[in-house]
Amino acid sequence: MKIKLKEMGNSLFFSLIGIAAILILWTLGVKFTSVGLLLPTPLEVLQRMAYTFSNAIGRELTLPMHLAVSLRRVVIGFSLASVCGVVLGIAMGRFRMVEAVCKPLFELVRPIPSVAWIPLAIVWFGIGETAKTFIIFMAGFVNIVVNTYAGAKQVDENMLGVAYMLGANEIQAFFHVVIPSCVPYIFAGMQVGLSTCWMAVLAAEMVSSTEGIGWTITAGQENGDMTQIFVGIIAIAVVGLLLAVLMRWAERVLCRWRVRGK
Amino acid sequence: MNTEKLNTAKKQKRKYQVISLLSVCVFLLVWYLATAVFELVPAYSLPSPVKVLETFITKFHSKAPDGATLPKHFISSLQVAMSGYVLGAVIGVPLGIAMGWFKVVDKIIRPVFDLLKPIPPIALIPVMIVVFGISLQAKAVLIFFSTVIPCILNSYSGIRQTKQIHLWVSQTFGASNMQMLFTVAIPSALPMIFAGLRVAMGSSWMALVAAELLASTSGLGYLISIGRSLLRSDLILVGIFSLGMINIVITAIFNVVEKRFVRGGKAE
Amino acid sequence: MSETRKTVIECKHVSKTFYSMAGDNLVVSDLNFNVYENEFVVLFGPGQCGKSTILNLISGLESPTGGEIVVSGEKVSGPSPKRGMVYQTTNLFMWYTVMQNVEFGPKMQGVPKKIRRERAQKYIDLVGLNGFENQFPVKLSGGMQQRVGIARAYANEPELICMDEPFGHLDAQTRYLMEEEVERISNTARRTVVFVTNNAEEAIYLADRIILLHNCPTSVHKEYTVDLPRPRDYTSPEFLALREQITADMDNTL
Incomplete structure (x- = not known):
């Protein structure tokens, strides 16, 4: 325990040195070289960030409000993608008929980068929320189906046999064996899916939107306002990190049974 | 009795293959009927599959309306992707390995890397x-960035997951630190490194398309964004399917290369 | 003796062929034997000769290609909770705790929670895992996992329990311990047990009756009734004599 604490302190120390070095280099670079014509100093970025917490970027929304708009889109699209993806993935993995019908069609869609759906979504649904939900949905859906399908395929037939031997019927075996043994795979898919969704919402907002965190950085680009772009990027990174942490925590709770050791 | 059973197993397989084929045919037929025959949706939003195929073929030699043929767009995209990707892999993989093997490098670079990772x-x-304007440089740097991070990440954890017992074995045979790195750690990390290269390919491809959508004068992403502004959804679909096909080809190449280099199967 | 006891398993001219793309494979041919109530029968034979297949046939996970198997007067046509199974590899539900694993069978049949908890607890105590109820199987050793498997099979209170080389993957020391454990459990909770093994000592230590099987295709080669006093001594002259005889007979089957 003591050793662990010491180790943690040690690595924290090195992290701080590393981060401080970057910030100092960044500041020096901006102050004394031609980079300064393009980039703001870290302090400026930080000040702007604090400022935009209570003051609007663009017409009326503050930074947290822009983030909320983007997050809402992700939550809607991602939830839809999770439900549909898990259902289709399991159905394809467990029923050969569904597999035969859906797999070739899915294989048609799978290799398309989710960003490439943006123009089509705009032509189909206009520039409103539906188009964005569709883009986010596609981004999450593909990853979740691929992983869930792999999970449903590897369900141990012996384990199903065990359940039948102990008196489970088909439905009970499905819920007590198939679903639990797919859960780790579903989570792997959802983790990748969520980060792809977060990327897709940015891209969608950058291409066509009047609000949202992705819009703030393109707006910054159009106004030549580097500070605003950096504020946006930092906010995006922080939220992305939080989403990843959230997923990992959920996985740890739901897949407790896989953890060895104490 | 034996042959009968065998046949049923084969028959089953063939039955599902036929169903798969039928499923695709039905999909194309419904698409065709809905667009070309009954015209349920306006042609600008969804063209018939025949029209998409026609556009695909004419785009091979026609420059209209976006100023370049399909192969040209393809080469333009690939050029950018390759320059950024190769650079990212060449820098990312050794850096990841160094971070995994040498504690000092790890401690210095890790925090910087942890800051950049979630972007x-x-x-x-x-x-x-x-910074760079609408240029090849801008996109190449972008692709470099989206390649280098997964490469570092996977090489790093690949090296970190080297089994201690393998290291001990090589130590008892008198291997030096560098020998251990090259004969034990790197070979056992290869599957992870390859997985990283794969992920990098996916994410850099996505970044490239996004960049071409936003600011470009050529490339497949540019093609689909032109299709959008002209309301030519056949053009968009041609672009999307080309992107998909390229992805399939790249994956296939990766599979071959991986099989060639990662011998003795993937580690658990 | 056999007339006075109820017959639990009747195997009548059972055969099993596996069909595959590579060709057919006759694994069991004209297998005939009976198992009586509360008897501990060991199916004993060398190597890969379809012993597990016989258990799969009895349990109903696979169906014979010839002949029939009758358990308690009913022809076997599919898996049933009346026939429990303990496997070579533990096959526990890794996502459930020890308690949830053991109470799985009763739960599937809708036994009320209170009763099934009590019953599961009884068997968990019997296999000596008291205190591990809420652990997940990954945290248990191989021997302990196998005990959970045994408790799970018993908690369903089947008329017949099949054990398929349950100690095959354990180290020698644990194996001896587990053999004693099974001996103790089957004395406490008397059941009809069909036990498959390729270890002669294990067979003699546990069995009321040993059925020596032919190698592929499998059929009955010889039967031995073991009536040494329990618990048996691995080193007693009778034990060793029987062991020598069985080993010699087994060499003839190869």
Whole structure:
């Protein structure tokens, strides 16, 4: 325990040195070289960030409000993608008929980068929320189906046999064996899916939107306002990190049974 | 009795193959009927499959309306992707290995890396445009960035997951630190490194398309964004399917290369 | 003796062929034997000769290609909770705790929670895992996992329990311990047990009756009734004599 604490302190120390070095280099670079014509100093970025917490970027929304708009889109699209993806993935993995019908069609869609759906979504649904939900949905859906399908395929037939031997019927075996043994795979898919969704919402907002965190950085680009772009990027990174942490925590709770050791 | 059973197993397989084929045919037929025959949806939003195929073929030699043929767009995209990707892999993989093997490198670079890791490459597009303008450089740097991070990440954890017992074995045979790195750690990390290269390919491809959508004068992403502004959804679909096909080809190449280099199967 | 006891398993001219793309494979041919109530029968034979297949046939996970198997007067046509199974590899539900694993069978049949908890607890105590009820199987050793498997099979209170080389993957020391454990459990909770093994000592230590099987295709080669006093001594002259005889007979089957 003591050793662990010491180790943690040690690595924290090195992290701080590393981060401080970057910030100092960044500041020096901006102050004394031609980079300064393009980039703001870290302090400026930080000040702007604090400022935009209570003051609007663009017409009326503050930074947290822009983030909320983007997050809402992700939550809607991602939830839809999770439900549909898990259902289709399991159905394809467990029923050969569904597999035969859906797999070739899915294989048609799978290799398309989710960003490439943006123009089509705009032509189909206009520039409103539906188009964005569709883009986010596609981004999450593909990853979740691929992983869930792999999970449903590897369900141990012996384990199903065990359940039948102990008196489970088909439905009970499905819920007590198939679903639990797919859960780790579903989570792997959802983790990748969520980060792809977060990327897709940015891209969608950058291409066509009047609000949202992705819009703030393109707006910054159009106004030549580097500070605003950096504020946006930092906010995006922080939220992305939080989403990843959230997923990992959920996985740890739901897949407790896989953890060895104490 | 035996042959009968065998046949049923084969028959089953063939039955499902036929169903798969039928499923695709039905899909194409419904698409065709809905667009070309009954015209349920306006042609600008969804063209018939025949029209998409026609556009695909004519785009091979026609420059209208976006100024370049399909192969040209393809080469333009690939050029950018390759330059950024190769650079990212060449720098990322050794750096990841060094971070995994040498504690000092790890401690210095890790925090920087942890800061950069959560930034989606797409968010960097505006920065690139401001700094480099709408140029090949901007996109190449972007792709470099989206390649280098997964490469570092996977090489790093690949090296970190080297089994202690393998290291001990090589130590008892008197291997030096460098020998251990090259004969034990790197070979056992290869599957992970390859997985990283794969992920990098996916994410850099996505970043490239996004960059071409936002600011470009050529490339497949540019093609589909032109299709959108002209309301030519056949053009968009041609672009999307080309992107998909390229992805399939790249995956296939990866599979072959991986089989060639990662011998003795993947580690658990 | 056999007339006075109820017959639990009747195997009548059972055969099993596996069909595959590579060709057919006759694994069991004209297998005939009976198992009586509360008897501990060991199916004993060398190597890969379809012993597990016989258990799969009895349990109903696979169906014979010839002949029939009758358990308690009913022809076997599919898996049933009346026939429990303990496997070579533990096959526990890794996502459930020890308690949830053991109470799985009763739960599937809708036994009320209170009763099934009590019953599961009884068997968990019997296999000596008291205190591990809420652990997940990954945290248990191989021997302990196998005990959970045994408790799970018993908690369903089947008329017949099949054990398929349950100690095959354990180290020698644990194996001896587990053999004693099974001996103790089957004395406490008397059941009809069909036990498959390729270890002669294990067979003699546990069995009321040993059925020596032919190698592929499998059929009955010889039967031995073991009536040494329990618990048996691995080193007693009778034990060793029987062991020598069985080993010699087994060499003839190869």
